[in-house]
Structure formats: structure tokens, C-alpha cells
Amino acid sequence: MSTAEKLDRVSRRQVDKFEERRRELAGAALQTLSELGYARTSLREIAQNSAFSHGVLHYYFRDKVELITYCVRQYKTACAQRYDTIVATAETPQTLADGFTDALIATLVDDATMHRLWYDLRSQALFEPSFREDVLEIDAMLERMIWRIVSRYAELVGREVAVPPAPLYAMVDGLFQQALLRQLAGQEQAGAELRANVLRLVGTLFPA
Amino acid sequence: MSTAEKLDRVSRRQVDKFEERRRELAGAALQTLSELGYARTSLREIAQNSAFSHGVLHYYFRDKVELITYCVRQYKTACAQRYDTIVATAETPQTLADGFTDALIATLVDDATMHRLWYDLRSQALFEPSFREDVLEIDAMLERMIWRIVSRYAELVGREVAVPPAPLYAMVDGLFQQALLRQLAGQEQAGAELRANVLRLVGTLFPA
DNA sequence: GGTGCATCTTGACGGTTGTCCAAGAAAAGC
DNA sequence: GCTTTTCTTGGACAACCGTCAAGATGCACC
Structure with missing residues (x-):
């Protein structure tokens, strides 16, 4: 296995894990949104419905809008x-x-x-x-x-x-x-x- | 005109003025709500769309919920x-x-x-x-x-x-x-x- | 002209928000 | 086992929120 292949495999694994965590956090966000509605949902409340602290949300999502958008897309595929x-x-x-x-x-x-x-x-x-x-x-x-x-x-x-x-x-x-x-x-x-x-x-x- | 009648007339005028101002403020609130949506509308923003400062809202309305409810009712009669x-x-x-x-x-x-x-x-x-x-x-x-x-x-x-x-x-x-x-x-x-x-x-x- | 009342402004309060960051924990690579 | 990278924490920050109260302003009435 070449060095390039190794790196590729590693980065793919990381991407997978990254995506998985995004899905997990989006799930917690969807749960919170469905309970409180958009107007009353905060990032800290979302984090409390997950296994993580509120800071981690900005590690996996650029800002709140990207998180909500990701949630909407995830909701879509669930309905499909x-x-x-x-x-x-x-x-x-x-x-x-x-x-x-x-x-x-x-x-x-x-x-x-x-x-x-x-x-x-x-x-x-x-x-x-x-x-x-x-x-x-x-x-x-x-x-x-x-x-x-x-x-x-x-x-x-x-x-x-x-x-x-x-x-x-x-x-x-x-x-x-x-x-x-x-x-x-x-x-x-x-x-x-x-x-x-x-x-x-x-x-x-x-x-x- | 008796004292009671005078008082009655005065208080009625005050009630009318009170109601008129409530309508005025509710109008500013409706304008703000229609521009920003419920989630992004604050009392200060509403006051800025009116001729008054933000403190006056609590003189005419008990709290935000009463203001919004009043707005909804006013909107209703406008549509009717x-x-x-x-x-x-x-x-x-x-x-x-x-x-x-x-x-x-x-x-x-x-x-x-x-x-x-x-x-x-x-x-x-x-x-x-x-x-x-x-x-x-x-x-x-x-x-x-x-x-x-x-x-x-x-x-x-x-x-x-x-x-x-x-x-x-x-x-x-x-x-x-x-x-x-x-x-x-x-x-x-x-x-x-x-x-x-x-x-x-x-x-x-x-x-x- | 002073008095009392209604009205309005201003600033402060405690709390919450989104965002960012330094530091530590965990994991991976060697 | 040590180093490097990845991940996570928790606190700090400025801005904003709803609410409230003290004081300024205007205004009718005696």
C-alpha cells in the first residue's frame, strides 16, 4: 500500500467519523427544534440534548445557520x-x-x-x-x-x-x-x- | 353636568386615548413582525418602528405575549x-x-x-x-x-x-x-x- | 402658578444568546 | 512511550433580550 493510499484511507475514515458526528448532533438539534420550535431553540439547549458540550457545535458546524440547514436536509431524507x-x-x-x-x-x-x-x-x-x-x-x-x-x-x-x-x-x-x-x-x-x-x-x- | 358625569367623560377620553395608542403600537409591532418574523422581532425593534422608546411598551402592554396577542387580534379585524x-x-x-x-x-x-x-x-x-x-x-x-x-x-x-x-x-x-x-x-x-x-x-x- | 396625574424616556438589572478560544483529554502514528 | 493530531471542554466575550423603576416631561384643573 502506497503512502498516498494510506493517507487517503485515513482521511476517508476521518471524514466518515466527522460526518457521523454531524449526523448525531443534527439529530439532537432536530429533537430540540421539534420540542421548542425554531424561535426558542438555542445552541446550548441542543447540546444539552446531546452527549457533548455546547462548544463542540462550532467544531462540526460553521455557525447556527449551517447546523439548521443540515438538520433540514437530514429531516428530508428521513421523510423520503x-x-x-x-x-x-x-x-x-x-x-x-x-x-x-x-x-x-x-x-x-x-x-x-x-x-x-x-x-x-x-x-x-x-x-x-x-x-x-x-x-x-x-x-x-x-x-x-x-x-x-x-x-x-x-x-x-x-x-x-x-x-x-x-x-x-x-x-x-x-x-x-x-x-x-x-x-x-x-x-x-x-x-x-x-x-x-x-x-x-x-x-x-x-x-x- | 355632575361631578360623576365629568369624571366619566374624562375617564372615557382617557380610555379612548389609551386604546388608540395600543392600536398605534400594535401597528408598529405588526410592521416589524412582518419584516423580521416572530423569531427575530424584539421589543426594542418594535419601538424603533414607532414614535416612542422601548420602555413605553410595558406601559401599554403587560408583557410581550399580550402585545403579540393584541397584534394578532388586530390583524384579524383588518382581514375580516x-x-x-x-x-x-x-x-x-x-x-x-x-x-x-x-x-x-x-x-x-x-x-x-x-x-x-x-x-x-x-x-x-x-x-x-x-x-x-x-x-x-x-x-x-x-x-x-x-x-x-x-x-x-x-x-x-x-x-x-x-x-x-x-x-x-x-x-x-x-x-x-x-x-x-x-x-x-x-x-x-x-x-x-x-x-x-x-x-x-x-x-x-x-x-x- | 402650583398641584396632581398621565405619559414617556432613560438607564439599569439579570439572564441568554452566538461565537470564539485557550487548554486539556483522547486518539493515532511511529 | 513519546509526539503529533484530533477532538472536546468550559469559560470568556460582546451583544442582545424582556422587564422594571426612577425620574423627566407635558397637561389639565383648581
């Missing part, structure tokens, strides 16, 4: 493959619709704090241009996810979807957002209403 | 009668639809900063229960506004609306929110797309 198995395994329109709405309500109930963080960060992007690119990217990804599900549904029922991906996602997202607000306000029926509303919306996508 | 004249004057479905979408796009372009504040505060309500009541109230008010327009439209075309008020508002709001994000990101066609998307949605509300 959520619904893919449902699309892959569904054989009938019924099982696809049921699987989709079940998963939707499960995230509404179980991941409510993470989703309110998402809406918080998307609002921040309305003010802070440095967040905008990542937020638009995540929105586009969620849009594709919805589109995969609906176009698979269209395939199963042998129809064509009459609404473009962007407004379709916007409407589903609007329904989800209202459901989340009601869910966090303690309204028990939020999940059931969300299911009914989404199913009705899907019903209007295929004109006769 | 926005679309009423359109509903009142429209004689045909066409003029109603045109008037509504025109007004919608006008607020998207002209009042973009105020609307991003609204989405910011609604996100805050997901974390801060003290904001929740007012936010839910404003949402309910906007929901009624949309419902007035759509049910008037239904009346003009002689049909029945097939979607309840809550999910209808949620979907329109979702479309508006995506349009706002694109508008603030500099995409020129955001307004035109919003119009098309809203008109398509309205078209699906009346099944054959």
Missing part, C-alpha cells in the same frame, strides 16, 4: 422513503387508499412534533432566504411522493389524474396542516376528519 | 371585511369568480409580508398554546369568508356545494401558501398559477 412500501405492495385501489390514509393518520398522531417543526421551518423560509432552497426541495420531494401514490391509484382504477402534481400536493398539505393544528389542540377527531377529507379529495381527481 | 364587497356586488358567477381570484392575487402580491407573518404565527401556535385560541379563531373567520364566497357562487349557478367549509378552506389555504412561497422566492407566475388552481378547485365543488 416513508410511503414507498405502501405504493409498492398495494394491489387494489382499496388497499392503496387504506394504506395511504392509515400512514397519514399515523404520522399525524405519532410524529406531530416533527411535523410542526416542518411547518415552522417552512415559515422561516418565508423570511430567511438561506432556508428557501432546501425548503422548496423538500416540498418538491413531498409533492413527488403524493404524485406517486395518486398516479398509482389512477393506474389501479384505470383513469387519468385531472390535477397537476403541484396543486394536488398543496391541497393535501393544507388538509394535513389543519388536521395537525386540531390534533395538537387536543381534538380527538382530527385524524378521522383528515381521512375523510383526503378520500373526498381523491374522489374528485378523476372526472367522469 | 376584505372580500365582503366582492360577494355583495357580484351579480354573475363570472364576475364573482373573477373578483375573488383578482383579490386573492392582489393580496398575494401586495400583502405578501403580512401573510407570511400569518403563517409564521400559525406555526408558533403549534408550539405555544397561548396563541392557539386566537389562531384557531382567525382560521375559523377565514373559513367563513371562503364559505360565503363559495356558497354565493353556488347560489348564482344554482347548485349545491359538495365539500364542507373546513376542508374547503384548508385546500384553498394550501394553494395560497404554496403560491406565497413561490411568490417570495421570485417566481413571477405564482399568481397566475394560483388563479388557475383555485378555479379548478371551485370547478370540482359541484358534482353533476
